[in-house]
Every structure is written in C-alpha cells, then in structure tokens.
Amino acid sequence: MRPSAPNDPREIGPYRVVALLGSGGMGRVHLGLGPDGTPAAVKVVRAEYAYDPGFRERFARELDLVRRVHGLFTPRVLAADTSGRTPWLATEYVMGPSLQELVQDTGPLPEETVRFMGRAIAQALERVHASGLVHRDLKPGNVMVAGEGPQVIDFGIAHTLGDAQDGGEDRFVGTPGFMSPEAVGGKAPGPPADVFALGGVLIHALTGRGPFGDGHPSTVLYRIAHLEPDLEDVPESLRGIVSACLAKDPASRPTAAQVVRDLGGPVSPAPIASSWLPPAAAERIAGIADEYRDAVATGSRAGGRGRLGGRLLIAGAAALALTMVAGLGTWTAGQAGLIGGLPGDPEEDPGVAQREVCSPKEHLAPEFAEAAEDELTPPNTDEGMFYTNFSSDGEVLAVAGTGGLALWDWRGQTEVARIETEIPARYGHPTFSPNDCLLAYASDDGAHVYHLESGEHTVYAEGFDIGSIAFTRDGGRLVVGSGDASSDSTVLLYDLETGELGTTLADGPTSVRALAVSADGSHVVAQDWLERLYLWNVESGEIIAEGTDSPALNPEAVYFVDDRNLLRPEATGARRQNFTDTSDVTRFVDEDMEEDFRVHDVEYSLEADRVYVTYVPGDYDFSKAYMKVWEYSTGEDLTAEANEGYMHEISVHPEGEVLIGVPGNGNGMWVVDATELRILDRL
Template identity: 50%
Template sequence: MQHLAPRDPRRVGPYRTVALLGAGGMGRVYLGIDREGRTAAVKVVRAEYAYDPDFRERFARELDLARRVHGTHTPRVLDADTSGRTPWMATEYVRGPSLHDLVRSVGPLPEDSVRFAARGVAQALERVHSHGLVHRDLKPGNVMVSAAGPQVIDFGIAAALEDAGPDGDGRLVGTPGYMAPENIRREPGGAAADVFALGGMIVYALTGTGPFGEGHPSAVMYRITNQDPVLTGIPERLHGLVSACLDKDPRERPSASRVLHALGGPAAPPTTASAWLPPPAVHTLERIDGEYRDAVAAAGPGAAGGAPASRARRRPLLVGAAGAALLLTAGAGTWALAGPFGGGTAEEDPGRRVRCDLTEHIAPELAEAARPVPSIPSSSVPPGTVFSADGRVLVVAGSQGLALWDWEEGTEIARIEDEVPGLSPTPLVSPDGCRVGYNGTGVHVYVAGTGEHTVYRGDVEVVASAFDPDGEGLYLVEGTGEPESAVLRVDLETAEVTDTYSGTDGAHTIAVSPGGGYLAAVDYTGQVRVWDTESGGTLFEAGGAEPGYGSNLELPDEDGGLLYMTGDGVVHEDFLDGGPPRTFAPAAMPENGLSEFVLSPGADRLYAPYTSGELIVDEDSEGFGMKVWEFSTGEELTGEEDEGYVSRLGMHPDGHVFTGVPLLDSDVWIVDAERLRLHSRIG
C-alpha cells in the first residue's frame, strides 16, 4: 500500500481514493472510500486504453462476468462505469495477500490450511461453472487470502464454456504453470481446465512450487503436456485427489463439485484468521489489516479532493498484496505461444506480440548469453539503466552491450553483446516490453522475443532517442551539430521518417509524455521546447536549461507538467494552463549546481544529486550528495544521512525504488525511494 502521488486521482466516481494498492500495464488500483465510509478496491483504466473500443468492450465483459459469479468466495462488484471518459470498477476490498505472495513470504502452508483454502476455491469454481462460465486463469496469484477465507478474483479472461478455448485471435490464455494440457494443445477447453489449475494451486500452497516446476514458459508447458507432475511432499490424504485433478485427460478429472465433496464440502466461514491459518500467516494478515486501518484513519472525513492523505508504510509484500492482484488483465494472462508447440500466425509470432514480458519472451540465443551471476557489460564509463514498463526487468547498458536483469530475484535473464559507444551508454525499452536498444551510429533496436536487430538512421550518430508510447514509433535526434536540427519520428515497421519537430538548435535530450501526446527537448543553447506530437505545433518555449550529467527533462503526465533543470534548480512548468513555474532550489546551492534529477510519483519525491566538480578521492568527501524535495508541496527534505551519492538515476514505474551508480562501487544500486536506503545491489 502506497500513498497517493500527485498524478493519482483524488476521486473516482463516488469513491475518494486514499492509497494506491497496486499498478500494472493496464491501470492502477486504489483503496477508495465512499460517502458512507465503506471501502472498495477501485480499478482505473490507463488513459491510452480508455480510447480503445475493444478494450472498453472487454472491460465491460469482465464486469458482467464478475457480477454474475459473485458468491461466498468471490468479491462482490460494488459499482462501475465502463462508458465514461475513464472506465473504472469497484469491488469489495480483500484485506490480505494473494496466496502466491503469502507462500513466498511465510513458506508452504500446513495441510489443514490448504485443505480449507481448496474447499473455498472449489466452491467458487462450482458456482462459476454452474453459470456456464470458465475462469481460465486460476492460479495462486488470483486467490486472495483473508481472515474469512480464500477469495477467487480476476475474471478478465473468463469465458462461456462453449468459448473456453484459445482467444479469438489464436492466442493461448492463462498462466503457463497452471495451464491445462488441452489448452496448450489448442484443443477445446472447459471447466476441467479450471480443475487442473486447482490441482496445481494445491501443490503450490503445500510445497512452495508448482507441480511442473519453474523456468521458461515453453519448458514448463512441455512438462505439462509430456511429463508427470511432481507431487513430492503432498500428504497421503490429498495425493490421490491432486493426482486426479492433474490428469492429462480432462475427461478423467473430477468436477469442481466432486473436488469440493472430496475435501469435506462447503465450509462455514471462520471466525478468525487463526482458526485456519498458521501463526506466521496470521501475523501477515494482521500487518495488512493494520496498514489498511492506518490509511483509512489518515484520510480523515474531510480529505476529499485534498493533498495526498495517506502516508501508509510501504512493504514489498504488501504493495502487490491486497489490490495489485486485482489489476486489469485484458491481455495479461494471455500467453502468445510460439516455439515447440507450433503456431505461425502473425498474432503468435514473437516479433508481433502486442505486449511482452521480458522475463519470459526472450529469444533463446539472448537467454543463453545471460551470465550465471549478473554483471554489467564491461564498461569503462558509468553504465545506464532503465526499467521495463511493468517494472519487473532492469536493462543495463555498458560499453560491451546490454544486460537484462530480474532485479527482484537478482538474476540475469538475457544479454545482448554489442559495442555501445559514447561516454554515457543509455538503454531503451519500448513501452510494450517487446524491444530494447541503445544509441550509437543510428538507434540499435532488438526484438527481445526473436533477437532480430534493426538499426534506424544508421548513417549518422544519434545522441538521444525515445520510444513512442504507442509502440509503433521512435523519436530520435541526429548528432549533426547543426543549428535548427530537428527531432524526427521514425516508424518502427517501415523505418521511414513520419514526423519532423523543428525549432531546436541541436537537441541533446528528449522526453515523451506517458500517453504520447507531447514531446519535449533541451538543446545546446539551453532552450526547452514542447510540441504537440499530433499537430507538430510548438506549445511552450523557455531558456536557461542546463544539460547536467544525467536525466534533465521529464514530461510526467498528460496534463501539461514539464520538469527541466536550470542553474537555479529544477523548474516545474504547466505548459498548458500557464501560471508561474515552481522551482525546486536547495537551501544551499552546491558550487556547480545540480547534476541531474528524477521524479518519484509513488514516493512524492524529487531527487537531485550534485558534485562539486573536484576530484573525489573517497566516500568521506563532502563534495557530493543528494537534494530531496516533497514534490506535491515543494518542501525540501534533504537529510544529513542517506545511503550515499549515486548518479545516472533511473526511476521504477511505480516510483518506490530507483537505480543509481555509486562513486566507488562497480555495482548498480537499487535504492528505496522513500527511505533513501539501499534496497539491493547487482552487478
């Protein structure tokens, strides 16, 4: 649970938002309070998807299915608006983590706890199937654990029984580790596929891993279709039932009703969490409940429409616990199959995926090049970093290529070995997660799923580039050094220049707004310019910008926000509505000013490191540090102690951590954005 950032809405329909529960590629989920003080998990669609009629239709379909299947073990839909400017849906808020997160936190659960949870899930499936529906993505991450028992969530890819096979565009649906073999083979699916997933969920809850192991999805799905499940550690009383649920022949699996009967039938709701969960799990639920109460109490009765009300404590488990599993899933949970199981349509082609997961959709040769121990591609200069849009992968650029890290697990998942020129290697990741790249002689772009390498504008040096959020284009600046050199937009499919944005004297930095509506640049004369990307018209101009050493320009929203660095501090403009700018200036400006800045909406913080410009010989030198402000109020929060100076900052999409390169260390540091303490280090 996190406090609200400046860009988060303070009201959604009848709900006053008081905390952020989670965020994903399709939207954000908030803890909301209505006028009567009742709480809800409020899912809000991201702006770019709000204009997609197909997405709206799918979102409305999820709402209809969720309303139809509500029962004891499925949260109730409280309210929704699928036709407004920004679609949203409110459901009962479940005070607890997902089963996946709970097991990761406290370890495998005892048999009695798992049996009780399985009874609740089987009862939910029985109701779903009785309505002629199939869930299609049952997994530990879609089962929430509350004091009152389990709750099955996420009907974003549910379907009627007669339509329960692959999606209409040929893609498989579901999560690989819990996908039934008939679905993998593209045979007609049905209720039996949900029972197969229930068997896998039971194994995970009892052992901490799925019945077919872990690894690349293709490998897991091969085991599902060709190998027996691993049931080591399953108690004898459950062994036969689990084995039947995981039978490869769907005709041999029991129905959800039979599973429920075998487990003892519907169970009465427990009076307390300790009535069915072990003490460590009870403690986890109590922590979440306390955090929930803190957020509601901090909001107060008069907080509607005001500044961020909740300062809820952040814990890694809880960020994705009670709400993040409710994240919008139109497209998530759909695994576009390509490889050993056949397929060859454009939709299945890994080079044409609509959205990619860099932890899974990696070409074999790139995955094989990954190092057993994560390391920065050899570099004599500080490496550059960038997070993928979903925040799961950190891409690191050094002078000898790119490395892709699962930063939370501390593992390297892929490597691209190439010469990356320049003193400041900066990696790129497309918003859809399907492409990575870097600047050099042209912009080098790799399709992660195939390894395909394309160089755009390969006849000249490119000094700055950024992917268009629509996933179809690339903005770049050619390093010609000529006045009036323009920013170009290149189509990724045709490699042709589609748009030209003129008026800069050799831009060295560019930024694109999250929705792609605006483009900004800083040039070598210190001029800042903002364009409307559709019309190409100039919306804003200002002088006095400083290049700095790292990030010096941001378009944080679609509402006219612009941040750039000057000799006086970091300036925040509203280029749409005008008005006087805000300047984030330290109480005592360092001799050489600030070297860069980065904004964390999640932590409501603006960070700006600085150096004196003198030769720094050790970490005790006073010639460097970091200035910090609360972004919403402008109050300086610079502390006397933090984890240490870092440069080349990169912010996580959710804003709760950022990366940086320390002075006297060869690793990349990942820093807690609120506490300014080292979270982890890699490399």
C-alpha cells in the same frame, strides 16, 4: 498497504480514498470508504486502455457478466463507472494477504487447511463456470486469504464460454506454472483449465512451489506440456485428487463440483481465522486488519489531487474484472532483491525507507515534488537537444534538457517532480535504476545520480567527461563509460551500496559514446565516436571482441538482447550480432538512405518484437527526420505501417505497448501505439 501519494485522487466516485493497496498491469488499486464506511478495493483503469475504441463496450459487457459470479468465496462488485472519462470498479475489500504472500511469509500450509481452502476455491469455480465464465488465470496471487476463508479474485482475463469457444478474442493467456497444457498448445481454455490451475494452487499451498518447478517460462511451459507434476511432498490423502486435476487431457479432469465432493463437500465461511488456519497465518491476517484500522483512522492523506475526473487520468487496477477488458496475458518480469538506494545508514535518516522497489511517482523528495510545474512544458529542439526515458515500472517519463530533469506522469499528463540542475548540451540522457529508486545521467563533469526519495545527489567519476552510463540488471552497480581521452580506464563499475569504485575496464575506446551491460552482468560493450565497438568479460577484464561500425547519437543505442546477441547501430540502420558466432547476423537497414543522412536513434522492444531506427540529415534539420521499423524476430520491414508523421527521438515503454516520440518539428511529444504506430495522444 501504503499511504496515498500526493497525485492520487482524494475521491473515486462515492468512495473516499484512504490508502494505496497496490498496482498492476492495468493500473492502481486504492482502499476506499463508501458513504456508510463500507471498505472497498477501488480499481481505476489505465488511460491507454480507454484509447481503444472497443474498450468501454467490452468493459461494460464483461462487468455485467462478472456480477453473476458473487458467492461465498468471491468478492462482490459494489459499484462501477464504465462510461466516465476514467473507468473504475469497486469490489468488496478482502482483509488478508494473497495465498502467494501468505506462503512466502509463513511457509507451506498444513493438510487440513489446504483441504478447506481447496473446497472453497472449487466452490467459487463451480459458480464461475455455472455463470458461463472461465477464470483463465487462477494462481496463488489471485487467491486472497481472509479470516473466513479464501476469496478468488482477478477475473481479469475471464471470458464467456461462448467467446472462448468461438476463439474470436482468444489469446495466449495465463501465468506460466499454472497454465493448462491445452492453453500452452494455443487452444481456448475452458473450465477444465481452471481445474488444472486449482491443482497447481493446492500444490503451492502445500509445498511453497509450483507443480512444474521454477525456471524460464518456456522451460516451465515445456514441462507442463510434456512432463508430470512434482507430487513428492503432497500428502497421500490429497495426491489422488491433485493428480486428477493435473491430468494432461482436459476430459480426464474432474469438474469443479466433483472436486468439491471429493475433498469433503461444500463448506461455509469459517467463524474465525484460527478455526482453519495455523497460528502464524492467522497472525498475518490480524496484522493486515491492524493496518486497515490505522489507515482508516489517519486517512493517510498526502495532499491528493481531488476527485477523479476531467481528462483521462490513470490510477489503476489489480483485481476482478479489470484485466479482462484488455484481453492481455500476465507474463511480466519483475525486479527482486534490488538495492534500495545510495550509501547511507537508515538509522541516520529514518524519514527515508530503504526500499527494495520505489515508485517514481510517489517516493519523491519534497524539494523535487514541490518544484514540479503546474502544466507539462515539453522542451523545444530550438532550445537544444533533449532526451526522454521511461522509468522501469513505466509509470513515469523522465525528460532531460538544458533546463534540468522533469518527471512526468505521462498518462495523467501532470509533472510530478523536477530536478533543477544544469545539463550541458548533448548530455543528460536520463537513466533509471532497475528498482526506480535512482535517476542518473552522464555529464561533462561526472556521472550524476539522484536518490529520488531522499534527494541525495552523488557524482561518480567526478571531474571526468562521461559519455554514457548504465545500471547492472540487479541494480547493484553503476557502469560509467569515460568520454575523456585522458582517462586511463575506459569503463568504471561503481558499487552503489558502498559508493566505492570496483572493477575498471581498460584498453578500450578513447571516448565512450554508448555502452550496455548484459543481463547477468558478465559482459559490457562500449561504442566510441570512431566507429569501433568493444566487448569485455567483466570478471577477467579482458576485451573478447571488437569491431567497427557507425556510431549513433543516442547513448543507449547499443543493446544486449540476451547473453549472446547484441543489437547495435551501423551505417544505415542496426544489426543483431551473435558475439559468439560472427556469421549469425540480422540487419535492419534502410538501403535507400540518402547520403547526407545518418542513424540518429536505435530502440529495441522485446515485448513489441520491434526494432526502431530514426534517421536525421547531417545538418540536424529534424523536420526531415524519419523512422523505420522492423520485426526483430524475422527482420521484416514494417515501415509501411507507419503512417502518421516522422519522429527523431523515441522512447519505448517497458511493456512495449506505446512509445513516446518527438516529432520532426521538435514541438511537444506524441504517445504512439508501438506496433500499429497510431498517434494516441499528444503531450
């Protein structure tokens, strides 16, 4: 629970917003108080889902279905608006952590606690199934633990049984580790899939781990389909029912009603937390109750932007019926254990928290937030080159030009911050750290790094012309590529915790224009303006591969797709190159590119499975720019799907759903569907 941000609404429908509970793939969740003081978890749907013509119809239909589910161990839907400009949903506020958080904070739970929990969750599923629904994403994160018992939330991808049987809207949904074998095999999951997930949830509660271990999602899914679950630490008295729930054959699993019976029969809500939870868990719930009282007492207001309404704002959702309307799965990648910011002693500056993950919409220094302009003012290419880039969480678009750096809430179409700095022409491509606490850009006088919340500004490699920068995936180091031919070292790696220069990589290009770091930080690749590419082993400092290719103007035009494959520009497009096997190549090229044109920008999206290449003429007449699109996995040219104009500068959203493009006339920006290439909105 955190104080509301300045750009959060003060009111949503009849609810007064007092705090932010969290955010998820569908948006943000607020703690709201009704007119009578009743607390509610108020979820607001992201605007891009409202662009879908069928969204509101599905939202209203599925909301009616979810209203059937309310029982002793499922939160009740209190109110909703499915027809307003910004759809929202209010449910009963559950005063407690998720099971995932509880086990992480206090450790595995005792047998009797898990038995009570299993009976309650199975009762909730029994009601869900009797209502004609399937949850389809039961997991520890979707079980809230309150003093009176567990509450099953987030019917986000619940579908009616009829829809599941028809398969008309079915997709690959669920969370690896708790998906059923039939779902892994691509079949429509029914009630037995929820029972399978229940078995996994009980194992997690008892042991702190999933039934099929950890690892890459594909590895876990293989184990689900072919191997038996790990029941070693499951008590003998529960092993039989848990094993039955996890049977590979759906027909061999018990029903939810049978699970209730086998665990001891129906239960009623507990009178107090200590009657069924161990002391540490009960204390954790009491702490959340204290946080709630503090939030209500103070209002936790930070100058919100008024009643939710008007244009299609986004805030968000994380529970119950929200993700169901998009019909999306829940495979997401997160950042953990990230360094919170620049060097400094938090005791010297107690006003700035040393966060592991920051929100670039909320955690902003006053001088940055106060400098924000009232309206979005997209740069014009007549005023010089400008660059855009999404924050790691996808909530903010950074726009950099000669006039400085602006941070936009691109969905809400508001500017949330502005950093007033002079950026030379053709420099300034904005780069967020993986945890979004830092924003950096390369310039002709060093690598500039801003801590967005404290306002602290640090220049690395000061005095040197810097061609490109990148953060390592763990957020611990800044990788700086020198654009200065007089520099002895080509690439410098700075420790962001100490601010000290660590590794230096030499013998590369005289001037770096683009660079990238492998996911594990073991390799760095740099490209120069002379059509050469260099690949280093960071530990040894040795160059292990080099080659020749055509440069691109975008400093982020080289990608490590994984720890073996590079995606890099070439003369007429891009190529995927396995740097351990030079014969393993896929080319994404425009064979008909006119002689006076050149590659301008290369973008790659793992989530969208797309490679985007933009082309401009030699005289940089952007009105003639065009874009081509390929499917990365197959190399198929999909450009025929692009039917709404041309773009020369693009940034792909981290989740691969949309991209921001600058049209050829250089005025404004487009929000474009990343796969269908339809223009969704104009900024």
